[in-house]
Amino acid sequence: MTPAIDIQQLGKRYGALAALDHIDLVIQPGEFFALLGPNGAGKTTLISILAGLTRPTHGSAKVMGYDVLSEYRAARKRLGVVPQELVYDPFFTVREMLVIQSGYFGIQGNDAWIDEILYRLDLADKAHTNLRALSGGMKRRVLIAQALVHKPPVIILDEPTAGVDVDLRQSLWQFIQHLNQEGHTVVLTTHYLEEAEALCNRVAMLKQGRIVALDSMRNLVRSIQDYTLELRLSTDALPAALTAWPVHHDGNLYSFKIKDYAEIESVLSILRTSGIRILEMQLLQPDLEDVFVNIMESVPAGAS
Amino acid sequence: MTGFYTLLYKELMRFWKVSFQTILAPVLSSLLYLLIFSHVLESRVEVYEGVAYTVFLIPGLVMMAVLQNAFANSSSSLIQSKITGNLVFILLAPLSYLEIFLAYVGASMLRGLAVGLGVYGVAAWFYGPPPHVSLWAILFALLGSALLGVIGLIAGIVSDKFDQLAAFQNFLILPLTFLSGVFYSVHSLPPVWQFLSHLNPFFYLIDGFRYGFFGVSDISPYISLIVMAASLAAISGWALWLLKSGYKLRH
Ligand SMILES: Nc1ncnc2c1ncn2[C@@H]1O[C@H](COP(=O)(O)OP(=O)(O)OP(=O)(O)O)[C@@H](O)[C@H]1O
Numbered sequence: 001m002t003p004a005i006d007i008q009q010l011g012k013r014y015g016a017l018a019a020l021d022h023i024d025l026v027i028q029p030g031e032f033f034a035l036l037g038p039n040g041a042g043k044t045t046l047i048s049i050l051a052g053l054t055r056p057t058h059g060s061a062k063v064m065g066y067d068v069l070s071e072y073r074a075a076r077k078r079l080g081v082v083p084q085e086l087v088y089d090p091f092f093t094v095r096e097m098l099v100i101q102s103g104y105f106g107i108q109g110n111d112a113w114i115d116e117i118l119y120r121l122d123l124a125d126k127a128h129t130n131l132r133a134l135s136g137g138m139k140r141r142v143l144i145a146q147a148l149v150h151k152p153p154v155i156i157l158d159e160p161t162a163g164v165d166v167d168l169r170q171s172l173w174q175f176i177q178h179l180n181q182e183g184h185t186v187v188l189t190t191h192y193l194e195e196a197e198a199l200c201n202r203v204a205m206l207k208q209g210r211i212v213a214l215d216s217m218r219n220l221v222r223s224i225q226d227y228t229l230e231l232r233l234s235t236d237a238l239p240a241a242l243t244a245w246p247v248h249h250d251g252n253l254y255s256f257k258i259k260d261y262a263e264i265e266s267v268l269s270i271l272r273t274s275g276i277r278i279l280e281m282q283l284l285q286p287d288l289e290d291v292f293v294n295i296m297e298s299v300p301a302g303a304s
Numbered sequence: 305m306t307g308f309y310t311l312l313y314k315e316l317m318r319f320w321k322v323s324f325q326t327i328l329a330p331v332l333s334s335l336l337y338l339l340i341f342s343h344v345l346e347s348r349v350e351v352y353e354g355v356a357y358t359v360f361l362i363p364g365l366v367m368m369a370v371l372q373n374a375f376a377n378s379s380s381s382l383i384q385s386k387i388t389g390n391l392v393f394i395l396l397a398p399l400s401y402l403e404i405f406l407a408y409v410g411a412s413m414l415r416g417l418a419v420g421l422g423v424y425g426v427a428a429w430f431y432g433p434p435p436h437v438s439l440w441a442i443l444f445a446l447l448g449s450a451l452l453g454v455i456g457l458i459a460g461i462v463s464d465k466f467d468q469l470a471a472f473q474n475f476l477i478l479p480l481t482f483l484s485g486v487f488y489s490v491h492s493l494p495p496v497w498q499f500l501s502h503l504n505p506f507f508y509l510i511d512g513f514r515y516g517f518f519g520v521s522d523i524s525p526y527i528s529l530i531v532m533a534a535s536l537a538a539i540s541g542w543a544l545w546l547l548k549s550g551y552k553l554r555h
């Protein structure tokens with residue numbers, strides 16, 4: 001099967017800075033893929049190369065088997081990109097913009113699909129509003145709509161939910177999931193890791209232009225065995241027997257790192273014998289955020 | 305082809321939606337030149353025998369309007385899209401660089417010709433239509449608007465900021481148009497200035513265009529035609545190469 005995205009030894013330099021450094025990444029059709037990493041990790045640079053907005057310094061990138069440089073027309077027809085920057089053309093209304101964008105992709109008479117996207121993105125009542133007059137979140141939705149006019153098999157969203165309200169974020173993800181179920185490959189970047197965890201089945205984590213983790217969401221989240229036992233105690237001082245425990249606290253709210261359930265028992269019994277009461281208790285499962293923090297801390301800075 | 309037509313349509317809409325500034329205002333300013341210069345110089349200057357100065361002036365002013373507005377259209381559209389970032393919509397699309405080139409230049413030509421026609425119409429209404437108009441006039445109007453559309457495209461690509469574009473406009477386009485013989489015949493100049501005028505590409509456009517009205521010109525319209533066609537081919541080649549290489553548009 002032709003991969004949806006096929007990146008080989010991709011690199012991009014800006015002077016001395018390696019924004020991307022020997023990236024190899026293959027994403028299969030139908031995947032829901034998360035591209036994660038701190039600010040400046042190179043996520044947008046990678047997306048820009050796929051979209052043809054930026055030229056790689058070395059290596060190659062293909063979309064649905066088409067090289068983004070030598071077969072750029074075929075590659076771009078198969079790709080829909082939602083840029084990170086909130087850009088718009090102040091001369092046009094939402095609907096005009098979508099008709100124009102369809103035309104750029106060689107599509108005429110796209111009204112039925114445009115109506116559907118407008119409806120799905122809750123923009124139907126703004127169809128005849130000038131883009132200048134829309135709020136930031138609405139402009140972001142128009143950007144998403146523009147990326148979808150040509151029903152691209154591969155959809156890349158660069159922080160699509162930045163500045164979008166909770167309600168809409170929900171319906172937006174439903175729509176994207178629906179597209180994914182219909183067979184569209186979806187790649188997204190986001191700094192809301194719980195979103196990525198809930199939606200994506202595979203993850204690449206970037207740091208300083210390199211892939212530092214690439215695995216399925218399940219494996220990544222399972223890779224961390226530590227639970228967190230969160231306790232609100234009747235006192236701000238821990239008994240001496242617990243001071244050596246890996247723990248951090250915020251007032252009387254203590255978070256204990258726990259490796260297995262037996263350790264819960266020992267913490268609780270020490271507290272009991274010291275006469276400290278437990279006001280609240282919660283056991284937290286490891287999540288993607290823990291994995292992210294772990295990986296980012298364990299990879300030495302300046303690896304590139 | 306749909307891609308090209310759509311981009312052309314979008315570029316036309318861009319200036320049409322603000323036609324007050326993009327068409328009416330330049331027509332008005334050309335008209336002011338005409339009123340002032342014809343009032344001051346009508347009785348003192350006769351450039352071509354038997355041709356009143358005002359009548360001599362009109363074709364030059366029309367051509368100047370065509371050139372300046374063709375340049376303004378592609379250059380300002382590109383720089384605006386670059387600065388606001390919405391050029392990305394064109395860059396993400398599967399448009400070929402030739403389609404992008406033709407659409408921007410085509411829209412510039414139409415804007416330049418629309419303003420030129422406006423100036424011509426108003427002048428004809430005030431001072432009566434010229435004795436005759438030949439195909440030469442149309443040919444040079446087309447060539448001139450295309451040439452300046454392409455130069456505007458290059459200026460828009462090369463500039464990063466509005467003031468760089470303004471420098472292009474003030475230090476290149478404006479002097480070249482004013483010194484191209486809009487207001488005088490270069491034959492009336494000292495030899496050194498005559499020679500320098502012949503290095504100015506806009507001189508050939510104005511001179512050839514004027515030939516289309518009076519059948520008289522400073523140099524043969526065939527030479528002007530060849531010089532202009534060659535200039536247009538060369539500068540279009542450069543613009544296409546810039547677009548193809550992604551210079552300043554794709555990092
Ligand atoms: N045009 C450019 N010129 C110079 N350096 C650049 C350019 N674009 C990006 N960079 C640098 O490349 C690196 C990667 O940037 P990139 O925008 O890809 O990060 P990112 O992962 O998308 O970050 P964020 O989460 O903040 O969006 C950064 O160090 C950035 O400063």
Ligand SMILES: [Mg+2]
Nearest residue numbers: 043044084158
């Ligand atoms: Mg980014």
